[in-house]
Amino acid sequence: MKNFTHTRAESFDQASELLKEATKSVVIAGGTDLLGQLKDDILTAYPERVVDLKSIPNADGIKVAGQTLTIGALTKLIDIIESDVVKEKAPILVEAAKSVATPLIRNMGTIGGNICQDVRCWFYRYPHEAGGRLVCSRKGGDTCYALQGDNRYHSIFGGMKAHRSPCTGECPAGTDIPAYMEQIRKGNTAGAAQIIMEVNPMPALTSRVCAHFCQDGCNRGCQDEDVAIGNVERYVGDYILENSDLYFKAPATSTGKSVAIIGAGPSGLSAAYYLRRAGNDVTIYDTKKEAGGMLMYAIPAYRLPKDIVRKFVSNLGKMGINIITNTTIGKDIQVSKIEEKYDSVFYATGAWKRPVIGIAGEELTEFGLDFLIQVNEWMKGKVGSEVLVTGGGNVAMDVAITAKRLGAKKVTMACLECESDMPASREEIARAREEGVIIMPSWGLSKVIEENGVLKGMELKRCTSTRDEKGAFSPQYDHCETQIVNAENILMAVGQQVDLSFLDEKYQVQLNQRGLIDVSEETQMTSREGVFAGGDATTGPATVIKGIANGHKAANGMNKYLGVVEAHICRSMISEDGGFITFDPEGLKVKTAAKLKEIPADERSIDKEDALSLAVEEAKKEASRCMNCGCYAVNPSDVSPTLIALDANIVTNLRTVKAADFCCGKLKVEDALLKGEIVTNIEIPIVEGATMHYDKFRLRDSVDFAIVSLSSLFSIENGKLSGVKLVMGGVAPVPVRAAKVEGYLIGKEITEEVAEKAAELAVENAIIMEKNEYKVLELKALIKNAVLRMQ
Numbered sequence: 012m013k014n015f016t017h018t019r020a021e022s023f024d025q026a027s028e029l030l031k032e033a034t035k036s037v038v039i040a041g042g043t044d045l046l047g048q049l050k051d052d053i054l055t056a057y058p059e060r061v062v063d064l065k066s067i068p069n070a071d072g073i074k075v076a077g078q079t080l081t082i083g084a085l086t087k088l089i090d091i092i093e094s095d096v097v098k099e100k101a102p103i104l105v106e107a108a109k110s111v112a113t114p115l116i117r118n119m120g121t122i123g124g125n126i127c128q129d130v131r132c133w134f135y136r137y138p139h140e141a142g143g144r145l146v147c148s149r150k151g152g153d154t155c156y157a158l159q160g161d162n163r164y165h166s167i168f169g170g171m172k173a174h175r176s177p178c179t180g181e182c183p184a185g186t187d188i189p190a191y192m193e194q195i196r197k198g199n200t201a202g203a204a205q206i207i208m209e210v211n212p213m214p215a216l217t218s219r220v221c222a223h224f225c226q227d228g229c230n231r232g233c234q235d236e237d238v239a240i241g242n243v244e245r246y247v248g249d250y251i252l253e254n255s256d257l258y259f260k261a262p263a264t265s266t267g268k269s270v271a272i273i274g275a276g277p278s279g280l281s282a283a284y285y286l287r288r289a290g291n292d293v294t295i296y297d298t299k300k301e302a303g304g305m306l307m308y309a310i311p312a313y314r315l316p317k318d319i320v321r322k323f324v325s326n327l328g329k330m331g332i333n334i335i336t337n338t339t340i341g342k343d344i345q346v347s348k349i350e351e352k353y354d355s356v357f358y359a360t361g362a363w364k365r366p367v368i369g370i371a372g373e374e375l376t377e378f379g380l381d382f383l384i385q386v387n388e389w390m391k392g393k394v395g396s397e398v399l400v401t402g403g404g405n406v407a408m409d410v411a412i413t414a415k416r417l418g419a420k421k422v423t424m425a426c427l428e429c430e431s432d433m434p435a436s437r438e439e440i441a442r443a444r445e446e447g448v449i450i451m452p453s454w455g456l457s458k459v460i461e462e463n464g465v466l467k468g469m470e471l472k473r474c475t476s477t478r479d480e481k482g483a484f485s486p487q488y489d490h491c492e493t494q495i496v497n498a499e500n501i502l503m504a505v506g507q508q509v510d511l512s513f514l515d516e517k518y519q520v521q522l523n524q525r526g527l528i529d530v531s532e533e534t535q536m537t538s539r540e541g542v543f544a545g546g547d548a549t550t551g552p553a554t555v556i557k558g559i560a561n562g563h564k565a566a567n568g569m570n571k572y573l574g575v576v577e578a579h580i581c582r583s584m585i586s587e588d589g590g591f592i593t594f595d596p597e598g599l600k601v602k603t604a605a606k607l608k609e610i611p612a613d614e615r616s617i618d619k620e621d622a623l624s625l626a627v628e629e630a631k632k633e634a635s636r637c638m639n640c641g642c643y644a645v646n647p648s649d650v651s652p653t654l655i656a657l658d659a660n661i662v663t664n665l666r667t668v669k670a671a672d673f674c675c676g677k678l679k680v681e682d683a684l685l686k687g688e689i690v691t692n693i694e695i696p697i698v699e700g701a702t703m704h705y706d707k708f709r710l711r712d713s714v715d716f717a718i719v720s721l722s723s724l725f726s727i728e729n730g731k732l733s734g735v736k737l738v739m740g741g742v743a744p745v746p747v748r749a750a751k752v753e754g755y756l757i758g759k760e761i762t763e764e765v766a767e768k769a770a771e772l773a774v775e776n777a778i779i780m781e782k783n784e785y786k787v788l789e790l791k792a793l794i795k796n797a798v799l800r801m802q
Contacts, residue, residue: 012046012049012050013049013057015049015057015058015059015060015061016034016059016060016061017060017061017063018060018061018062018063019063019066020062020063020064020066020067021066021067021068022067023064023067023070023664023689023691024664026038026062026064026067026689027664027687027688027689028687029060029062030062030686030687030688030689031686031687034059034060035056035057035058035059035060036058036059036060036061036062037058037060037061037062038061038062038063038064038689039061039062039063039064039065039124040063040064040065040084040085040121040123040124040127041065041085041087041119041120041121041124045061048129051136053135053136053150054150055146055150055151056151064084064085064123064689065085065121067085069083070083070084070085070691071083071084071085071086071087071090071121072086073086073090073091073094073096073097074096075096075100075697078696078697079694079695079696079697080096080097080100080101080694080695080696080697081692081693081694081695082097082122082692082693082695083691083692083693084121084122084123084689084690084691084692084693085121085123086121086122086123087117087118087119087120087121087122088108088111088116088117088118088120088121088122088125089108089114089117089118091104091105091108091122092105092108092109092117100695100697101657101695101697101698101703102703103653103656103657103703103704103705103722103723103724104650104653104654104657104695104705106653106704106705107649107650107652107653107705107722108122108125108649108650110649110705110707110717110720111125111649111650112715112716122650122693123690123691123693125648125649125650125651126648126650126651126654126661126673126674126680126690127680127681127690128647128648128680129647129679129680130149130642130644130645130646130647130744131164131644131645131647131716132147132149132157132164132165132644132645133157133161133164134147134155134156134157134160134161134644135147135149135150135644147642148173148174148640148641148642149173149642149644149678149679151173151174153176153177153228153230153640154230154638154640155170155640155641155642155643155644157643157644157780158594158599158638158640158643158780159234159599159638161782162643162780162781162782162783163782163783164645164718164783164786165643165644165645165780165783166591166643166644166645166742166743166744166778167742167743167774167777167778167779167780167783167786167787167790168591168742168743168747168776168777168778169591169592169593169594169643169743169778170591170592170593170594170639170641170642170643170743170744171590171591171592171641171642171678171743171744171745172592172641172642172678173641173642173678173679176188176189176228176639176640176641177228177229177230177640178225178226178228178229178238178240179225179228180228181224181225181227181228182224182225182556183224183554183556183557183559183560184210184211184556184559184560184563185210185560186206186207186210186211186225187206187209187210188225188240188637189592189637189639189640189641190206190592191203191204191206191207191247192238192243192634192637192639193592193593193594193634193637193639194206195243195246195247195630195631195634196593196594196595196598196631196634196635196637198631200246200247200250200627201250201254201257203247204247204250204251204254204257204258205258207244207247207248207251208251208258210560210563211281211556211559212258212280212281212284212285212323212559213248213277213280213281213323213559214244214245214247214248214251215245215248215249215251215252215319215322215323216248216277216306216315216319216320216323216555217244217248217555217556217559218241218242218244218245218247218248219245219314219315219319220306220310220314220315220405220555221241221244221554221555221556222405222436222554222556223240223241223436224556225240225241226238226239226240226241230638230640231636231637231638235602235603236602236603236604237604238604238633238634238636238637239604239605239606239633242604242605242606242607242624242625242630242633243605243625243630243633243634245607245624245625246624246625246626246627246629246630247630249624252319252322252323252326255322255326255329256329258326259326259327259329259330260330261287261329261330261331262287262288262289262290262330262331263290264290265290265291265292266289266290266291266573266575268290268291268292268354268355268573268575269291269292269293269294269352269353269354270286270291270292270293270294270353270354270355270356270357270569270573271294271295271296271349271352271353271355271356271357272286272293272294272295272296272356272357272359273295273296273297273340273349273356273357273358273359273360274295274296274297274304274358274359274360274361274546274548275295275296275297275299275302275303275304275324275334275336276303276304276305276306276359276361276546276547276558277304277305277306277546277555277556277558277559277562278359278361278545278546278547278558278559278561278562278565279295279297279304279357279359279545279546279562280295280302280303280304280323280324280327280562281558281559281560281561281562281563281566282357282359282545282562282563282565282566282569283295283327283332283562284327284330284332284566285562285563285566285567285570285577286566286569286570287327287330287331287332288330288577289566289570289575289577290575290577291570291573291575292331292333293331293332293333294332294333294334294335294353295332295333295334295335296335296338296340296344296349297334297335297336297338298336298337298338298339298340299336299337300336300337301320301321301324301336302324302334302336303317303320303321303324304361305361305555306320306555307320308383308384309380309383309384309406309409310383310409311383311386311409311412311413311617312617312618312619312620313412313416313615313616313617313618313619313620313621314409314620314621316620339513340360340513341512341513341514341515342513345515346513346514346515346518347515347517347518350518350541350542354541354573355541355542355543355569355572355573356541356542356543357535357543357544357545357562357565357566357569358528358537358542358543358544358545358548359544359545359546359547359548359558359562359565360509360510360511360513360546360547360548361509361546361547361548362507362508362509362547362548362551362552363380363507363510364507364508364509364510365378365380365381365503365507365508366505366506366507366508368456368503368505370456370457370458370459371458371459372458372459372460372461372466373459373503375459375461375464375466375501376459376466376501376502376503377500377501377502377503378502378503379400379401379402379406379407379410379502379503379504380406380504380507382410382413382414382502383406383409383410383413386413386417386617389417390417392418393500394414394417394418394419394500395419395498395499395500396418396419396420396421396499397419397420397421397422397423397497397498397499397500398411398414398419398421398422398423398498398499398500398501398502399422399423399424399425399468399469399496399498399500399501399502400414400422400423400424400425400448400501400502400504401424401425401426401456401469401501401502401503401504401505402424402426402503402504402505402506403424403426403427403428403433403434403435403452404433404434404435404504405434405435405436405439406504407424407426407435407504407505408424408435408439408440408442408443408448409439410502410504411424411443411448411502412442412443412446412448413617414500414502415446415447415448416446416615416616416617417617421449422447422448422449423448423449423450423451423496423498424443424448424449424450424451425451425454425455425456425469425471425496426450426451426452426453426454427453427454427455427474427477427486428452428453428474428477429452429453430450430452432477433452442621445612446612446615451471451496453473453474453475454471454472454473454474454494455471455472455473455474455486455488456469456471456472456505457469457470457471457472457493458470459501460495466498466499466500466501467497467498468495468496468497468498468501469495469496469498469501470493470494470495471493471494471495471496472488472489472490472492472493473488473489473492473493474486474487474488475487475488475489506552507547507552509526509527509528509547509548509551511526511528511548518539520537520538520539520542520544521537521538525551527548527549527550527551528544528548528549529549530543530544530545530549531568533568534564534565534567534568534569534571534572535549535561535564535565535568535569536568536572540572541572543565543568543569543572544565545558545561545562545564545565546558546561546562549561591743591744592639592641593639593778594637594638594639594778595635596778596779596780596781597635598632598634598635598636598637599636599638601632601635601636604633604636605625605629605630605632605633607622607623607624607625608622608623609621609622609623610622642678642744643744643780644744645740645741645742645743645744646674646740646741646743646744646745646746647716647717647741648674648740648746649705649707649716649717649720649740651670651674651740651745651746652674652705652720652721652722652738652739652740652746653705653722653738654670654674654693654695655670655671655674655675655722655738655746655748656703656722656723656724656736656737656738657670657695657696657698657703657724658670658671658696658736659693659694659695659696660693660694660695661673661674661690661693662690662691662692662693662694663684663688663689663690663691664687664688664689664691665685665687665688666688667694668683670693671748674745674746675745675746675748678744678745698724700726701724701725701726701734702724702725702726702727702800702801703722703723703724703725704722704723704797704800705720705721705722705723706720706721706723706793706796706797707719707720707721707740708720708741708789708792708793716741717740717741718741718786718789719739719740719741719742719786719789719790719793720739720740720741720793721737721738721739721740721790721793721794721797722736722737722738722740723735723736723737723738723797724736725797725798725801727801730760731758731759731760732756732757732758732759732760732761732801733757733758734757735752735753735756735757736753737749737752737753737773737794737797739773739790741786742786742790749772749773749794751772751775752769752772752773752794755768755769755772756769756798761798761799761801761802763799765798766794766795766796766798766799767795769794769795769798770790770791770792770794770795770798771791773790773791773794774787774790774791
């Protein structure tokens with residue numbers, strides 16, 4: 012066991028102050044099994060101080076005042092068992108306390124410690140099995156190993172999130188991917204769409220062009236194939252466009268505030284959506300003929316059809332967003348006029364400027380971005396038979412594939428990075444190779460080869476590394492190893508620069524060391540109050556989804572500046588069913604991800620989309636492969652379900668909380684406590700005239716925690732059930748109130764048929780894992796027997 016400071020608290024106030032200190036402190040009060048966790052090195056974060064509450068005087072005891080039974084948090088379980096007062100006023104609590112493990116534990120364990128104890132789970136408790144430490148979701152890891160491991164004792168009603176899922180964590184917009192996958196599994200595409208739209212208003216676009224960082228974080232990738240998140244998102248995105256009236260509504264009320272957005276790319280359009288949704292008047296200015304920025308002009312139609320971009324832009328117009336095109340800021344309209352006219356301004360001008368590489372003959376090459384924008388001008392043989400593309404990102408891939416489809420017989424791509432470090436997605440690299448593009452990783456540009464001003468090719472030099480020891484971009488070359496690539500056209504796709512020349516002297520904003528607009532990380536506000544910036548103008552060239560996230564953040568910052576509070580977006584299209592996350596056990600058995608149906612390579616063109624979206628059943632099947640990563644262990648407390656059934660209050664040094672909220676609100680009880688908060692008392696309303704029992708199924712009567720438990724309170728009037736409380740334990744990460752069963756039983760005469768129906772209702776939402784079906788049978792037996800006991 013590692014060293015820690017042990018402090019015997021003399022009062023709850025002193026203990027509270029110790030917990031508030033910067034030092035990592037935890038409490039021990041009997042029943043929490045803390046020392047066992049420390050001894051076995053179960054925890055990932057080790058406490059520096061253990062605060063012992065057992066030394067606090069007068070923190071135990073049992074008393075009755077009026078119609079309330081009060082039990083001190085440090086009251087030992089054995090004292091509860093032997094108390095005549097508890098036997099008379101709350102006999103169910105005596106049964107629950109008596110069921111706790113061995114006499115030794117009952118003699119040491121306290122009621123406060125029992126309700127605050129941590130989970131009993133094989134993967135949590137025995138980290139040294141299976142060849143090393145298992146850092147499960149509950150301990151800060153990425154997954155619950157029980158989903159595809161030993162799950163005999165795990166939840167039958169679903170799990171709870173311990174933290175953000177890794178797929179969501181990898182998404183720059185923070186899309187709650189498991190939540191919308193869950194809705195698709197339930198056949199609720201509308202609800203899935205609503206979840207996505209909370210952070211990304213254009214999934215039909217991002218699903219087609221996003222790098223899908225989320226899939227890199229998918230836990231299934233460690234076992235078979237990661238979930239095809241992008242393909243499922245595409246299905247939902249298409250649904251949104253087909254049902255646009257549901258998702259692009261003009262706000263019901265106006266804030267009276269007006270905002271201008273300069274630039275109609277991903278960041279600007281994203282900001283416009285969220286600003287308008289909040290009720291602001293929004294006007295977008297853009298220099299191009301059509302809105303969309305890179306989405307419209309730089310991404311080839313075979314990846315992103317232009318009619319999809321136009322549909323999205325049109326939907327923004329239906330919301331009441333005013334879009335003014337063919338207008339260049341600083342030329343057609345001055346910055347001063349814009350900033351004087353609107354309450355706030357957002358600059359999202361993108362990165363359209365060609366960078367200067369500095370090699371001889373560079374003026375003979377073409378800018379890859381211009382090539383994509385002006386692709387129609389290259390369709391009549393201008394591209395030539397041999398083309399060299401420089402760069403290794405997705406733009407370079409687009410340029411290379413487009414050149415190939417325009418008729419170039421040989422397209423070569425040279426990039427500084429080795430193939431594993433190329434910024435382009437694996438998918439795009441594979442597509443380029445499939446279409447015959449020759450990829451030359453680890454080659455840099457030396458000089459253009461020309462004869463009498465006519466381009467002949469490029470001399471390349473071997474790149475030995477792209478970054479220095481600190482990770483900064485610093486390419487190194489072997490100048491002795493060179494190679495010449497013949498080419499009629501060289502298309503440079505090695506980056507873009509931001510053009511901020513539109514900012515006149517009076518309206519300058521502070522720039523950072525990279526020459527980009529410097530903004531607040533939290534709000535996207537520039538050095539001038541009320542002026543915001545985002546997208547490539549602040550980050551340099553980035554992915555579409557990063558631009559969208561940036562625009563959303565800016566919209567939130569602008570709303571805050573304007574004093575606009577956006578109404579909470581209610582997930583009205585999402586059915587609630589108890590709050591537990593769920594998965595499809597059969598879907599976990601599907602090893603292969605859903606693939607889009609692609610057009611054969613020899614039939615592809617530059618203006619026809621390469622692949623078809625998933626059909627509804629295909630999307631649902633793929634969503635079923637999502638494990639909905641979280642914790643699927645069960646709460647081990649015998650006392651917690653009983654206190655919930657008794658409608659008890661948990662009293663702390665700071666407040667009073669309903670037992671149901673305290674024990675069921677969070678996955679971990681420690682997360683239900685505020686900083687420095689400690690349980691001091693349990694207050695139990697005395698229930699008159701009810702029959703109450705605690706029933707427990709376990710494997711070894713003298714040792715084990717509940718496999719399944721049931722706390723029940725029944726009242727009968729005129730031969731019919733008039734009051735019912737049923738709380739199930741050992742079936743989910745927290746105790747579960749069987750509210751539907753309670754409602755069914757009220758007013759019923761007790762019969763075998765009624766008891767059986769109640770048992771069936773109790774498990775109708777059960778999600779059976781591979782090895783825990785028996786728990787469903789045991790729970791049904793407990794419910795049925797508890798009802799029939801009242802005959």
